[in-house]
Amino acid sequence: MHRLINSFDYYANQIPVIFILAVFVSYALYRWWCQVELIPQPDDVLVKLNAYLLNDDKTSRIKKKTIARYLILSQVLAFRLLSKKVAKRFPTMEVVVQSGLMTDQEFKIYDSLLCSSIQWQAPLHWVVNLLTEKVEIQSTSFKKSDESVTTDIGLRSIMEELGKYKDNLQQTFTYEWIKIPLIYTQVAALVVYTYFFLALIGHQTYTQKYDSYVPLLSILQFIFYVGWLKVAENVSHPFGDEDDDLELNVILDRNASVSVNLIDNLRENLPPLTEDELFDREMVCLPYTRESLKRKQHTPKCHVKVETRKVNPGDMLYTETTLVEEPQQRREKTLFGFGKVKQTLKF
Known part of the structure; x- marks a missing residue:
């Protein structure tokens, strides 16, 4: 019996479970965070749209609100294909039309597209068409109103942000199409469970006078290893329907609210330009509350001590x-x- 326990303990220690599990978990978390960073937000596109489309007439306002709606619509169409939660919220295109994000005429154009892979990109192409029409876009040096604005610096800046917006959605699809290889997940799971199968016998004690009825360290080891394995398996699918998956519906609500406020409220309600209380001050010190002053950190300083001394020209x-x-x-x-x-x- 002693030889059997020693053999199982020896073979269990030969399995590189920590290395394989660490690589698998770190790679899964890296992919998960990359997908989180790729979730696009329309803020940059709309801020630059407000900066260069300066007209406040009804046509320009309709154009800007339509562009904002198209940005949210492209997200909804893309997230319906990626997330189960968004698919349950917008199960059919009729629900999308009823939500006000798409008109009946736009739905007919959308439904007539033969390639389903580019249907979610259709609103972004409509944005491009709206921007390249003969509209008034203010440039840094001049204003165009009678000809196309394809060479305008403002349009170029907006198109760059729109390209980033589209690329983020496209890369999110790429992450969803190309998963972590299944063999990698199977190897990680096989290594963990094989290790604990050997440790079940190999961790038995026979040299101590009093044996422990509860192998506490082995239990903790099982919780840590299997827990990290389950974490890696769960974050490999961030757009699922579990409680810990990404809440894309909340992100859609946030982006829709921000789009409306960027176009209307922030553009129309501007504070007057006046001399503030800090205008005439040479030194500005922001106030502290008594509680924050107690927790004030020490001023950062250079910890490298540099000694300076005089050198005679003849010594050089x-x-x-x-x-x-x-x-x-x-x-x-x-x-x-x-x-x-x-x-x-x-x-």
């Missing part, structure tokens, strides 16, 4: 550096075929 030594190639028979060829460089000092 000037040298001249020259590069001399060695003879042909002693030359060592490098990657680029040059000879070895020798450094000599002349005094």
